[in-house]
Amino acid sequence: MKEKxxxxxxxxxxxxxxxxTIIAWDGDIDELHRQSDFxxxxxxxxxAACKLCELRGPFSQGSVCSxxxxxxxxxxxRDAVLIQHAPIGCGAGQxxxxxIYRNGLAMRGHKVENIRIINTNLSExxxxxxxxxxxxxxxxxxxxxxxxxxxxxATSCATGIIGEDVDSIAREKQEELNIPVIPMACEGxxxxxxxxxxxxxxxxxxxxxxxxxxxxxxxxxxVINLWGSDVFTPMLANLNLRVNYVIDLASVDDLAxxxxxxxxxxxxxxxxxxxxxxxxxxxxxxxxxxxMPYGFAGTDAWLRELARITHRxxxxxxxxxxxxxxxxxxxxxxxxxxxxxxxxxxTGSAYSHGLIQVLRELEVKVNGSLVFHHDPVxxxxxxxxxxxxxxxKHYGNVENFHVSNRQQYQxxxxxxxxxxxxxxxxxNGLAPLASRLGIPAAPLGDEHIAIGYQGIINLGETxxxxxARKKYHDSIKKHVTLPYTDWWLKQEDAYILxx
Amino acid sequence: xxxxxxxxxxxxxLSAQQTVLAIPRxxxxxxxGPGCASKSFGFAATGAxxxxxxxxxxxxxxxxxxGEQEVIFGGESSLDKEIKGALQILDxxxxxxxxxxxxxxxxxxxxxxxxxxxxxxxxxxxxETAGFKGNSYYGHEIVxxxxxxxxxxxxxxxxxxxxxxxxxxxxFQDPFWRGDLEEIKRIxxxxxxxxxxxxxxxxxxxxxxxxxxxxxxxxLVSPSTGTEVVKLLEEKYQTPxxxxxxxxxxxxxxxxxxxxxSVFAGLSAVRTEKVIKEEEKRFYxxxxxxSDFIGEYWNNLPIDLYxxxxxxxxxxxxxxxxxxxxxxxKGIYLTDEPKEDWQTVITDALAERDTRLKTSLVFENDGxxxxxxxRQKSDRTRHSIILGSSWEKFLALDIGSLYAxxxxxxDETVILNNSYVGYNGGLRLIEEVYSAVFKCRPATARSxx
Numbered sequence: 001m002k003e004k005x006x007x008x009x010x011x012x013x014x015x016x017x018x019x020x021t022i023i024a025w026d027g028d029i030d031e032l033h034r035q036s037d038f039x040x041x042x043x044x045x046x047x048a049a050c051k052l053c054e055l056r057g058p059f060s061q062g063s064v065c066s067x068x069x070x071x072x073x074x075x076x077x078r079d080a081v082l083i084q085h086a087p088i089g090c091g092a093g094q095x096x097x098x099x100i101y102r103n104g105l106a107m108r109g110h111k112v113e114n115i116r117i118i119n120t121n122l123s124e125x126x127x128x129x130x131x132x133x134x135x136x137x138x139x140x141x142x143x144x145x146x147x148x149x150x151x152x153x154a155t156s157c158a159t160g161i162i163g164e165d166v167d168s169i170a171r172e173k174q175e176e177l178n179i180p181v182i183p184m185a186c187e188g189x190x191x192x193x194x195x196x197x198x199x200x201x202x203x204x205x206x207x208x209x210x211x212x213x214x215x216x217x218x219x220x221x222x223v224i225n226l227w228g229s230d231v232f233t234p235m236l237a238n239l240n241l242r243v244n245y246v247i248d249l250a251s252v253d254d255l256a257x258x259x260x261x262x263x264x265x266x267x268x269x270x271x272x273x274x275x276x277x278x279x280x281x282x283x284x285x286x287x288x289x290x291x292m293p294y295g296f297a298g299t300d301a302w303l304r305e306l307a308r309i310t311h312r313x314x315x316x317x318x319x320x321x322x323x324x325x326x327x328x329x330x331x332x333x334x335x336x337x338x339x340x341x342x343x344x345x346x347t348g349s350a351y352s353h354g355l356i357q358v359l360r361e362l363e364v365k366v367n368g369s370l371v372f373h374h375d376p377v378x379x380x381x382x383x384x385x386x387x388x389x390x391x392x393k394h395y396g397n398v399e400n401f402h403v404s405n406r407q408q409y410q411x412x413x414x415x416x417x418x419x420x421x422x423x424x425x426x427x428n429g430l431a432p433l434a435s436r437l438g439i440p441a442a443p444l445g446d447e448h449i450a451i452g453y454q455g456i457i458n459l460g461e462t463x464x465x466x467x468a469r470k471k472y473h474d475s476i477k478k479h480v481t482l483p484y485t486d487w488w489l490k491q492e493d494a495y496i497l498x499x
Numbered sequence: 500x501x502x503x504x505x506x507x508x509x510x511x512x513l514s515a516q517q518t519v520l521a522i523p524r525x526x527x528x529x530x531x532g533p534g535c536a537s538k539s540f541g542f543a544a545t546g547a548x549x550x551x552x553x554x555x556x557x558x559x560x561x562x563x564x565x566g567e568q569e570v571i572f573g574g575e576s577s578l579d580k581e582i583k584g585a586l587q588i589l590d591x592x593x594x595x596x597x598x599x600x601x602x603x604x605x606x607x608x609x610x611x612x613x614x615x616x617x618x619x620x621x622x623x624x625x626x627e628t629a630g631f632k633g634n635s636y637y638g639h640e641i642v643x644x645x646x647x648x649x650x651x652x653x654x655x656x657x658x659x660x661x662x663x664x665x666x667x668x669x670x671f672q673d674p675f676w677r678g679d680l681e682e683i684k685r686i687x688x689x690x691x692x693x694x695x696x697x698x699x700x701x702x703x704x705x706x707x708x709x710x711x712x713x714x715x716x717x718x719l720v721s722p723s724t725g726t727e728v729v730k731l732l733e734e735k736y737q738t739p740x741x742x743x744x745x746x747x748x749x750x751x752x753x754x755x756x757x758x759x760x761s762v763f764a765g766l767s768a769v770r771t772e773k774v775i776k777e778e779e780k781r782f783y784x785x786x787x788x789x790s791d792f793i794g795e796y797w798n799n800l801p802i803d804l805y806x807x808x809x810x811x812x813x814x815x816x817x818x819x820x821x822x823x824x825x826x827x828x829k830g831i832y833l834t835d836e837p838k839e840d841w842q843t844v845i846t847d848a849l850a851e852r853d854t855r856l857k858t859s860l861v862f863e864n865d866g867x868x869x870x871x872x873x874r875q876k877s878d879r880t881r882h883s884i885i886l887g888s889s890w891e892k893f894l895a896l897d898i899g900s901l902y903a904x905x906x907x908x909x910d911e912t913v914i915l916n917n918s919y920v921g922y923n924g925g926l927r928l929i930e931e932v933y934s935a936v937f938k939c940r941p942a943t944a945r946s947x948x
Contacts, residue, residue, distance in 0.1 A: 059584025062562035065534025087600060087630030088504055089511025089535065092542035095889075095908040102893075114893060119504045121864070127604060127631045138503045145505075145867060157532045158600040158631055161570060188532030189570050189601050408558045409588055429537065429558035432551065483526070483555035488588045497584060 065188030069197025104227030506866025515638030531599020548914025678918030746815025
């Protein structure tokens with residue numbers, strides 16, 4: 001069931017309202033899929049009679065906020081500047097995101113430079129009297145220092161609560177400077193899950209940067225991704241298609257020309273859901289609605305759907321056949337080496353579905369996974385995007401499936417139940433606990449590592465690499481004390497306080 | 500100082516969660532938005548040479564992750580439940596509540612909730628650390644003062660002669676804090692003091708904090724942050740304090756440091772002089788041994804010095820490099836927003852050590868302005884070195900300067916037990932500054948044996 005994306009509102013609608021997103025749940029994939037009711041759009045906040053209910057307890061550990069996702073997307077646009085209208089603490093994120101940005105620029109062959117984020121360093125007076133002039137000044141400084149092609153403005157908890165009128169200042173400055181000045185409502189408190197920050201950035205770009213009068217390019221494909229290595233250019237070249245990577249590491253012009261593309265693809269519906277659906281609905285760029293490109297079944301279906309939309313079926317079949325033949329021998333070797341190994345996946349929602357598929361292609365046993373949140377449906381509402389359903393149908397159930405928004409204390413209990421040999425992690429913070437329990441973990445910094453046919457090989461090799469470091473983890477395990485009480489460490493049910 | 504900040508060097512007051520974590524088995528409880536704890540941690544621990552979560556940091560930190568509900572209806576009951584849960588789940592000796600922008604703007608009475616638990620006998624302390632109230636240095640003082648007021652509390656001091664509480668650099672904001680505090684404790688112990696170092700491995704944890712009122716005196720090794728703490732202790736427990744306004748780095752300054760403390764504490768001058776003699780012999784033996792290198796590579800060595808760091812650390816390091824290694828100070832950028840009367844203390848301390856140190860002093864919190872100033876001053880025809888953060892590394896590579904690491908953020912190096920303080924720290928700094936000659940670019944023009 002499709003619901004219209006509203007680009008007239010200055011603020012994006014949070015995920016829990018649009019999609020019924022939850023951040024705490026306990027069970028297995030079979031049950032989660034049933035309760036999610038992809039077509040019926042179940043959700044905790046949507047209906048009076050809750051069909052998919054959260055198990056939220058009284059205690060929680062620090063998570064991530066939407067503004068951080070804005071930093072890592074809008075902050076990574078090459079010729080733009082991001083202003084954080086916020087106290088300096090929000091600016092603390094600039095350091096890791098600069099590191100990611102520089103790394104990404106190097107991987108994609110761009111000139112390596114620093115991230116351009118300006119913080120307005122709000123003080124107590126600003127919170128009492130408002131800081132409109134400070135924001136105006138920051139915009140002027142951004143212009144003087146960098147002459148950017150666009151200026152993004154991220155709001156903060158402080159500006160959100162005091163009701164700072166960022167929208168009208170942005171409008172005023174946009175007219176004055178004649179470049180897009182884009183406010184993004186990404187206060188940490190606005191959404192229970194940080195993936196709303198992806199949507200906030202995408203919403204702003206859709207409203208103010210994407211070209212409304214495009215000249216269509218029949219061989220251009222928008223690839224919605226982060227800062228990962230360039231695996232799509234060579235892959236899509238086999239279909240005579242060119243890649244337009246968005247949003248990270250893109251230029252403002254790249255963002256504007258999204259409307260010129262023949263199709264939009266993603267590698268993770270958590271990230272691409274909003275932008276891809278809105279590009280189709282408001283700019284007529286078809287979204288490739290298919291399982292995500294992980295494992296043979298997913299990649300085959302994804303390529304075929306892209307080929308169908310761009311009329312390149314023959315090229316796709318040729319490529320699929322050649323790739324199957326190329327990767328099969330190495331995958332067979334990896335399967336032998338990984339025989340009997342058990343893995344655990346702790347990542348964002350849709351990404352976990354993809355990784356489990358790849359692990360099962362490698363015949364690695366997966367009997368547990370943690371996802372930071374769960375979207376019962378994606379924005380397009382198209383069943384072809386039911387990534388959880390695809391995993392269940394082609395690769396079977398995962399018995400211990402938990403929605404837990406980076407809650408270390410719960411992860412301990414999960415791991416006691418499944419005893420994996422290694423863990424795959426996205427968003428670090430969970431890796432140290434795994435290490436302390438003697439479990440080697442690979443934080444997947446390059447999100448493209450497991451994509452497509454080559455991704456199956458890449459992931460297999462990564463696992464062998466991390467298993468090789470087992471001794472280090474064993475020595476840590478011997479010397480570590482966990483910061484939890486004996487009472488908690490004995491609990492088998494990680495959600496006991498929530499029931 | 501600028502209104503806006505690029506290339507930040509510190510977090511907000513809530514970053515003082517790291518101050519709590521620096522006390523063995525103490526734990527923060529953050530009552531703030533969902534990103535605050537992880538941002539503070541990412542900056543101050545990961546960004547301090549990957550210091551890691553330690554016993555209870557990183558994603559172990561409890562946080563109410565305030566949402567729209569708490570903003571509209573207030574977050575007091577969330578905090579209440581969070582503290583209750585933390586006491587049940589987390590194994591700690593002290594819990595410090597730190598509030599963020601959300602709770603402080605909507606007006607949660609977080610303090611009363613913390614007090615309720617304290618009244619029931621739980622080791623819970625309340626603080627208000629909203630980001631708009633100040634930076635991480637400010638937060639550090641707030642947290643220490645709150646622990647003293649609420650956890651150590653009203654006691655009658657039983658003063659032990661020779662016992663000293665040390666307040667020096669800000670843990671994590673000083674990326675070398677673990678090594679620095681070990682060295683300070685080492686040399687003070689050697690001249691006959693019993694030391695409450697309060698943070699890090701050498702601290703006994705909360706029992707040491709409870710011992711604070713019993714000290715003969717407090718030692719403040721800082722021109723700025725920490726001043727309010729020693730004043731509070733003077734008022735509360737009548738403990739006198741000695742402020743040493745510059746970090747002792749290298750032979751000359753560390754010896755002066757020990758002599759002043761020795762006199763203030765009424766220690767045996769004979770013993771102190773014996774320690775100084777021993778330490779100096781070792782220190783200068785090493786220093787002399789580097790002269791062969793200097794003879795060989797004289798035309799590669801840095802002359803112009805730029806230092807970017809906080810007012811506790813950067814002046815001491817700069818003074819050592821100028822006074823003992825002969826570098827020429829071109830810019831000393833202090834980024835921690837010290838108050839005006841603190842600025843006077845800093846300026847006076849530097850002027851006394853070399854007037855060029857005073858004239859090259861700049862108070863600037865905006866990394867963008869620091870970068871612009873160094874670019875404008877830098878002279879490619881002269882060899883220079885920039886001591887600073889990862890931001891300065893990128894700048895140094897761009898303008899052909901050498902670089903060494905001094906201040907946050909440092910996310911391109913691993914720091915375990917490093918230090919630039921005292922005699923040992925001075926030696927380590929010499930290694931860093933001279934090794935930069937080879938690390939930053941190919942060194943040339945060796946003479947022939």
